[in-house]
Amino acid sequence: xxxxxxxxxxxxxxxxxxxxxxxxxxxxxxxxxxxxxxxxxxxxxxxxxxxxxxxxxxxxxxxxxxxxxxxxxxxxxxxxxxxxxxxxxxxxxxxxxxxxxxxxxxxxxxxxx
Amino acid sequence: xxxxxxxxxxxxxxxxxxxxxxxxxxxxxxxxxxxxxxxxxxxxxxxxxxxxxxxxxxxxxxxxxxxxxxxxxxxxxxxxxxxxxxxxxxxxxxxxxxxxxxxxxxxxxxxxxxxxxxxx
Numbered sequence: 001x002x003x004x005x006x007x008x009x010x011x012x013x014x015x016x017x018x019x020x021x022x023x024x025x026x027x028x029x030x031x032x033x034x035x036x037x038x039x040x041x042x043x044x045x046x047x048x049x050x051x052x053x054x055x056x057x058x059x060x061x062x063x064x065x066x067x068x069x070x071x072x073x074x075x076x077x078x079x080x081x082x083x084x085x086x087x088x089x090x091x092x093x094x095x096x097x098x099x100x101x102x103x104x105x106x107x108x109x110x111x112x113x
Numbered sequence: 114x115x116x117x118x119x120x121x122x123x124x125x126x127x128x129x130x131x132x133x134x135x136x137x138x139x140x141x142x143x144x145x146x147x148x149x150x151x152x153x154x155x156x157x158x159x160x161x162x163x164x165x166x167x168x169x170x171x172x173x174x175x176x177x178x179x180x181x182x183x184x185x186x187x188x189x190x191x192x193x194x195x196x197x198x199x200x201x202x203x204x205x206x207x208x209x210x211x212x213x214x215x216x217x218x219x220x221x222x223x224x225x226x227x228x229x230x231x232x233x
Contacts, residue, residue, distance in 0.1 A: 001175070040219045042158075049208060049223035050150075050158065061221060093158055097217050100172040102148075102160040 002026050002096050006105035012113040013084040021108045023094035025075040029057075031098060038098040041070055041079045044107075045090040053092075054079065086112060115139035115222060117209050122227030125199055133227055135192035135209030143167075143187035146216040149194050151205035152226070161207070162194065163216045170216060176202075199231045 003026040013019045029039045037057040042050040052061040054070035057077065067082040081088060089112060094105040121133040135147070149161040162173045162183040171183050182195040192209050208226040212218035 038217070042220075044158075049225055050220075051223070052219055052221045055219040061219075091157075095158075095160075097219065100163070101174040102163075104158040104160065107157045 001101055002029075002099065002103050004094055004096055004103050004105035006094060006108050008108060009106070011108055011110045013088075013110055014113050015086055016083050019081045019084050019110065021079045021092050023077040023079070023105050025096055028074045029096050029098045030074060037073065038096055039070070039072070039077050040095045040097065042093045042095060043088070043090050044093065050093065117211065117222060117224035119207065119209055119224045119227035122207065122229045124230045124232060126233050127200060127231055129199055130195070130197045131199060131229060133194040133196065133207055133229070135224055137190045137192065137211070142190040144214055145211045146214065146218065147185060147192045148210045148212075148220060149183060149207055150210055150220075151207045153202075153205040159205070164192070165216050166214055172216070196229070201231050203229060204231045205229060
């Protein structure tokens with residue numbers, strides 16, 4: 001199985017400031033057949049179900065503010081928030097869907113300082 | 114209203130069985146692959162299983178293979194998870210999720226989940 005890791009475990013943020021979360025996979029998530037990288041980012045706000053933020057490395061899901069961006073390549077990925085807002089608190093998960101079983105990272109808890 | 118609503122959770126003894134349901138509404142259920150994802154208390158997300166839009170393809174995480182069965186009834190817009198030989202480590206909130214037609218599409222719709230507790 002592909003193992004996903006995330007850093008940091010916890011991230012205190014200041015509203016208006018940028019923030020970034022790293023995610024790494026135990027093997028490349030690049031599908032050489034179609035050129036897509038199968039790495040997604042989800043945010044689980046307190047008391048809510050997860051919501052899709054970024055799919056296939058860098059595509060924002062419908063309705064996701066443009067302050068969120070995804071980047072990276074191969075097995076090293078980053079989620080960036082250009083200016084954190086109070087509503088961005090929660091646990092962020094990366095997930096690979098290159099192959100089954102899909103696997104999630106352990107999560108990064110983002111809260112306001 | 115586009116939504117997924119899970120039901121069927123509860124407290125069950127180790128070794129017993131439970132069947133979870135996920136009722137879909139507001140979209141063409143028969144055209145979407147469906148997943149089960151679980152979250153143990155205080156833990157992260159764990160993908161459990163997927164079924165293709167027509168039920169012809171199914172995949173499971175290793176820890177549930179041979180014990181859990183995912184199925185669907187497109188005439189009832191409902192997804193199921195039959196869980197047999199339950200273990201304490203299966204204790205979690207189970208959520209269904211959908212993406213699009215393909216089984217490897219991202220999940221853009223989630224239910225709120227149903228809680229399963231395996232305890233004697």
